[in-house]
Amino acid sequence: MNRRVALVICFGFGVVMFAQYFSKHPLARGVNQAVLEYWQIIFAFALLLGVVSFFQNNIKQIGHGSDRPYRTVSLVGLLAMPVAAVIGGIGAGSPFLWIFENVQAPMQSTVFALLAFFVASASFRGFRARSVPAAILLGAAILILLSRSAIGGPLSGWLPDTADWIRHHPSMAARRAILIGIGLGSLTTSLRVIVGIERTWLGGKK
């Protein structure tokens, strides 16, 4: 019974949201706006749920003694940011913005920058021309790398042109095929969910 109610709600919303897309009637626009507001509210609650879950999980793990220093730092950070925002605001010169700019942003940039080191290491150890397709991939990668640096153009006029040709023809053709595939897949999956053929979102049982 419960599953049937959920299926009916899903079908109803699916049909209404599909139909309103093609209407400029104030009622249709009002329904759209209301549904979008609820969507955002639900998402905000999902964020809250994530925070609560993160907090509970870390408290539990600290109790078990696993990674205690790291988890403590996580929880202190989790609590410090909203407290700083409530006390000092979020505008220019606030402690919240200072912590964000001087702690969080540099830390995240640092972690992301580590990728460059792994790429450099992987390029030496893994990027080998073991076969003809691998050699073609390697050649294309080198061309693109050169074209995106400042010496691509001055080195040779055909270098940026060739790199652009790779981007605008073989690469774009492959990407378009993937995008069209994703689009068709999304369309069919949505239709299957709306009409009730696809029911795994209800819990997996038929």
Add this chain to the structure above:
Amino acid sequence: MNRVVSRHWIFLGLFVLVALTMGSGIRLDTPVSDRTAELYNFIESLPEGSMLLVSFDHEASSLPEIRPIGQALLRHAFRKNHRLIGMALLAEGTAIGYRLMQQAAAEYGKEYGKDYAYLGFKPQYIAAILSMGESIPATFPEDYLGRPYESLEVLDGVATYADVAAVLSIADGSLTTHWMEYGRARYGVRIVSGVTAAMVTTYDPYLASGQMHAMMGGLRGAAEYEDLIACPGGGKRGMLAQTATHLYVIVLIGLGNLSYFLARRKKEKR
């Protein structure tokens, strides 16, 4: 053991290279590409005082690449006396966007509330984009600092995308796709973007089809844009390091392949 040692030398080499090139202060010339020029010409061609919606759709991790892109675009827009509305579709982009707008505005003597406003972050990006198409004030009843929407002079008469010349998405991921799929397709707003180099090929099909109006890509794009607006910044500063790193990677690929083929030949001889 040898692998670990070689990896450490590779890491050290990269660190020294980046430190030296960033510290050298040398700025390389970067010929302006057609793509970057298109974006510049678009912003340049808008009538003075046009309304631009700038969306900071990125995280803090890509800041070294995103900051020069954002700075160059904001400087150009403020220099042309366009009115700007800032917002973010990712929580982390919120504070970064606010700061970038504030700094660029200060350089050109722009006043908050009169020349620009910052609406802040809205969760669930698809819902946010669609909702703004119905009503921007209903989606953002208050700005980032909690002031009512109606109290900001710059937002007078701005109700939907119809009142905006273009959406400028500064992104390090696929969020610009949603602007095109929902903002452009549903409400017809023009989308222009400044994206990280890794995302350029993702957006090439949209640019070629006209779904995206113009795009600037990566640190290279930022350096080119800085040349166009004659205002050097992080893009120009980082180009030498980026170029040196690219060459370093190419050399490593060459050395790796050389050692691979030598080892293979040795094996075959046996």
